[in-house]
Amino acid sequence: MENVSVVLEFVLSGLDETTENKHMLLFLAALCYYLILFCNITVIFSIASDKGLHEPMYIFLCNLCINALYGTAAFYPKFMYDLLAPFHVISYAGCMIQIFVIYSSALCDFSTLTVMAYDRYVAICRPLQYHSEMTYQKVTKCILFCWLAPFFCMGVIVLLLSRLTLCGSSIGKLYCETWAVAKLACSSTTVNNVVGQIVISIYFGHAVLIFCSYLKLIQTCRRSKEGRYKFMQTCLPHLLALFNVTMALLFDVFYSRYGSSSLPQSLRNFLALEFLFVPPILNPIIYGLQLTKIRKQVVKLYFRKNVKTDAA
DSSP states (O other), X not given: OTTOOOOOEEEEGGGTTOGGGHHHHHHHHHHHHHHHHHHHHHHHHHHHHOGGGOXXXXXXXXXXXXHHHHHHHTXXXXXXXXXXXXXXXXXXXXXXXXHHHHHHHHHHHHHHHHHHHHHHXXXXXXXXXXXXHSOHHHHHHHHHHHHHHHHHHHXXXXXHHHTSOBSOOEESSSXXXXXXXXXXXXXXXXXXXXXXXXXXXXXXXXXXXXXXXXXXXXXXXXXXXXXXXXXXXXXXXXXXXHHHHHHHHHHHHHHHHHOOTTSOHHHHHHHHXXXXXXXXXXXXXXXXXXXXXXXXXXXXHHHHHHHHHHHO
């Protein structure tokens, strides 16, 4: 215990072996962040500007895009700053905030996809009750659930993490991560592990609920041509989004806990970042291309303005 000291900042050592390519990485990070901002803001503005899109399905999609902006804001600006800085450090408070924001965003993705699955289940399996079931009050409660449950879970995790006595300050990643900080602890992390497993189990339960709802949806949609079309039009993008988020988060969880240090640092960095750039870019693109109403609104927003400008 003689190596114990008060940790005021952490060293992010994930960039140590990539300093030679930092300008290329900065360009790619800036491009990726620009695409995330552009795609998600486009979908949000398209939904907000058209009253015909003020329906539960599109409101939940808007929430998914807002969450992508929230989560990536905790990583990309700091990452781009680190690429230009001689030392890659983050304050203790900044590390806790980054953990809270990034992982509450990841959990919020699952919560949002869960309520989207419920919305599709009611719309397709109980269409006559849809408008009485999915009222604005119910949609508001669903949105609050999407945010408050992840905030509560991550608040507990960060609180437990902040109570640990640390014997080191070097994190072998590009950003702060719960398991990486817990590994620096001198004291027991049993409580942290148990709470972490409970949270993972809760959100695994979300995935089971989505899976069960889609089994029922598939059974219902097979009975008619209209049902199959509705499934392909509104449910397929949701399944692709769920696959993106699940695979990306599983990469992060399993790599953080069981990843080998013998892997090249560049490969480890890619695996660690997969959930911070694949879902935030692909989700708005998938929905924007697949959902006809959003696609038409995007075309109206960009191309009609161009036509008016040329005519003037």
